[in-house]
Each structure stands twice: as structure tokens, then as C-alpha cells.
Amino acid sequence: MAQRKELEITxxxxxxxxxxxxxxxGQACVEETKFLEDALxxxxxxxxxxxxxxxxxxxxxxxxxNRT
Amino acid sequence: xxxxxxxxxKINDLVALTRAxxxxxxxxxxxxxxxxxxxxxxxxxxxxxxxxxxxxxIGVVKNEDGTYGLQADWWGIETTVxxxxxxxxxxxxxxxxxxxxxxxxxxxxxxxxDQQVAEDGTVKLSVxxxx
Numbered sequence: 001m002a003q004r005k006e007l008e009i010t011x012x013x014x015x016x017x018x019x020x021x022x023x024x025x026g027q028a029c030v031e032e033t034k035f036l037e038d039a040l041x042x043x044x045x046x047x048x049x050x051x052x053x054x055x056x057x058x059x060x061x062x063x064x065x066n067r068t
Numbered sequence: 069x070x071x072x073x074x075x076x077x078k079i080n081d082l083v084a085l086t087r088a089x090x091x092x093x094x095x096x097x098x099x100x101x102x103x104x105x106x107x108x109x110x111x112x113x114x115x116x117x118x119x120x121x122x123x124x125x126i127g128v129v130k131n132e133d134g135t136y137g138l139q140a141d142w143w144g145i146e147t148t149v150x151x152x153x154x155x156x157x158x159x160x161x162x163x164x165x166x167x168x169x170x171x172x173x174x175x176x177x178x179x180x181x182d183q184q185v186a187e188d189g190t191v192k193l194s195v196x197x198x199x
Contacts (some may be wrong), residue, residue: 006196007178009169013189017169021194039172040165041078042137 005032079136079164082116084171085128088163095120107141115139123148126156166191 008020017040019033082098089096097103102114105127107170115127117138127139138160142153151159170193173180178195185191 004196004198005178007173009193009195011162011165011169011191011193013165014158015149015165017165034145035176036169036172036199039168040182041080043078 007032007036009036071176079128079138079161081168081171082128082132082136083095085136085164087120087167087171088160091167092159105139110142111141113139113160121145121149126160127143154176162189162191169193 002019006022008022010018010020012018037043049058073176086096086098096117096119098117098126102129104112104117105115105118106112107124113127115129117128119126119128120146121140124141124144126145127128128136129139131137138157140153140156142156148153149156170180172192173195176197177199178197180193180195182194
């Protein structure tokens with residue numbers, strides 16, 4: 001079944017990028033931000049996983065901050 | 069004595085960078101064989117892109133690791149344009165990051181649903197796709 005993938009991306013005044021993934025069950029949420037991490041140079045300064053992450057099939061939020 | 073200093077950024081895509089320069093309405097010249105960057109007292113150096121800030125230029129120079137850094141006589145730019153090195157670097161990084169994010173999202177099949185710019189310049193993007 002097709003799934004809706006949603007990202008919230010915040011770019012700070014100094015060009016730091018934060019990505020939040022929504023509505024992706026399970027582990028796919030981390031993989032879903034990888035293309036942005038690669039694009040921005042892979043200098044990850046922070047990664048946070050909420051407890052939802054460990055429960056497959058529910059909404060998950062991850063925060064990934066990428067300094068440019 | 070040289071008045072050029074280098075700031076390491078994670079700029080790795082000149083297409084996104086020139087898009088950012090266009091958006092910021094900055095004039096620049098670009099050439100693979102190198103373009104002249106004007107510095108203090110007529111000193112020059114070579115760069116991939118020279119961003120023209122009036123009397124002085126900002127050079128976009130390739131680092132050893134393949135990323136690009138910004139080089140300029142920042143003091144000269146501050147006294148003629150009124151923006152500090154930090155202000156210029158932040159502005160370029162922010163706009164570059166935006167352009168790079170948009171390009172990456174489009175390549176990945178994401179569509180931009182919403183975009184908001186806060187007073188302090190923070191940009192919030194909502195993107196989504198079915199897949």
C-alpha cells in the first residue's frame with residue numbers, strides 16, 4: 001500500500017538544516033532523511049529518535065540536524 | 069601579506085550555489101579555468117566563482133576534500149558593503165542550503181506543500197510524497 005511520506009525541514013538563519021520525518025512506520029524514517037544528509041555534506045550534528053521509533057506501524061518523529 | 073581568509077563551509081554543489089547567488093541578486097563570474105577575485109589594494113587571487121561585491125570580491129574556492137570555501141578580504145567588504153564576514157557567510161550558507169534542499173527533495177520525488185519564512189530568516193518547508 002502506498003504511504004504518504006512527509007518531511008518538515010527547517011533552515012536556520014546560519015544555514016543549519018533540521019529535518020523531521022512524519023508518518024513513516026518503523027525504521028524507514030531514518031533512511032528517509034539520508035538523501036538530504038548526503039546532499040548537505042553528511043556533517044550530522046544531532047540525531048534524535050523518539051520512543052515511537054521502536055514501535056513499528058505507528059507515527060514516528062526523528063530529528064536530524066545537518067550543519068552546512 | 070595577503071588579506072584573504074578562508075571559511076570552510078559544506079558547499080559541494082555549484083549549481084545550487086549559483087541559484088542561491090541569483091536569488092540573492094548577487095553578480096558573479098564563473099569559469100572552470102578560474103576567475104579573478106579582487107582583494108585588498110588590488111591584490112587578486114583565482115577562484116571557481118567570483119562574487120562581485122563592488123570594490124571587493126568573494127571567491128568560491130575548491131577545498132581538498134571537494135567542498136567549497138569562501139575567500140575574501142572580509143574587512144574590505146565590511147567597510148564597503150556594511151556586512152560582516154559572519155553575516156555574509158550566514159546569508160550565503162542559508163540561501164545555498166535552501167536551494168540544495170529544494171533540489172534534493174525534487175530529485176527524490178517530494179513536492180513542496182508549504183513554505184514559511186520567519187522574521188529572523190528561518191525557513192520552514194513542508195514536503196511530501198506518496199511512495
